[in-house]
Amino acid sequence: MKIITSMNILRQEIQKHKDSVGSIGFVPTMGFLHEGHLTLADEARKQNEVVVMSIFVNPLQFGPDEDFDRYPRDIDRDRELAENAGVDILFIPDAKEMYPDELSVTMTVHKRIDVLCGKKREGHFDGVVTILAKLFHLVQPSRAYFGLKDAQQIAVVEGMVEDYFFPVEIVRVPTVREEDGLAKSSRNVYLSESERKEAPVLYKSLKEAAQMIESGKMSVDAVVIKVRDILQNETSGKVEYVEAYSFPQLSPVDDLTGEVIIAVAVQFEKARLIDNIIILLNEEGKSACLEQ
Ligand code: AMP
Secondary structure, three states, X not given: OEEEOOHHHHHHHHHXXXXXXXXXXXXXXXXXXXXXXXXHHHHHHHHOOEEEEEEOOOHHHOOOXXXXXXXXXXXXXXXXHHHHOOOOEEEOOOHHHHOOOOOOOOOOOOOOOOOHXXXXXXXXXXXXXXXXXXXXXXXXXXXXXXXXXXXXXXXHHHHHHHHOOOOOEEEEEOOOEOOOOOEOOHHHHHOOHHHHHHOOHHHHHHHHHHXXXXXXXXXXXXXXXXXXXXXXXXXXXXXXXXXXXXXXXOOOOOOOOEEEEEEEEXXXXXXXXXXXXXXXXXXXXXXXXXXX
């Protein structure tokens, strides 16, 4: 595995691969790798000749009151995990490399952000698309891999790729979970012991929601209320949102067909956890649990 910190060297390396082999699979991350990230790398390994992973804690996507400074980092461990996952090129730039100067042209997301995490995390998705536009130009991937755990991120990135004709296929990868159902996340290390015990209820409530819709007993609106009740009663955290939308448009679910996302966010003392489930509602109102 090659470790590259300079964007010029990355460019040269990518050019070499472009001239000789076929597809490049790209896995952008913020590091502190866990099985979720490694599953993205596995998928990329299966479908491409070359796998590039980036590790960059992007300051632009953190708000002033968010956890940029204390975001967990462990580059030595990450290097070993990436190498074992079959990554060919690990790109670890610093902030000066990615943002050498103040940007003279900025990117602003207009759709799919007035709901879920976008409502509270002002500017977050602008930061996400900015760094991804830069990385997509450098890496020139045929496919880029994203986890459905961050479903709104996928929705926004798919919008950017469509609007700006990025020649990359966005591959959605199902959420990887702990045995008790908690979605793996670099931020889980912030949970206290008792919060960690409560945390699987996020997924448990979502699975119950999917079952309630599937059985045809409850409307999506009623299910949202039910999930909020479960989370309020069974966690010490503050329920930030329980919302349901069409996916990936993230518009209100007026017509009960197609893909519907039910997503939750709970603020614990030091960690804010998110999770979601996507169900496919067919013409008869029946549902199938999709992808996760
Ligand atoms: P992050 O390092 O948190 O920015 O995540 C990098 C990529 O890994 C994003 O596409 C995430 O959606 C994905 N990811 C994070 N956690 C998981 C998980 N538990 N399962 C699947 N993908 C994940």
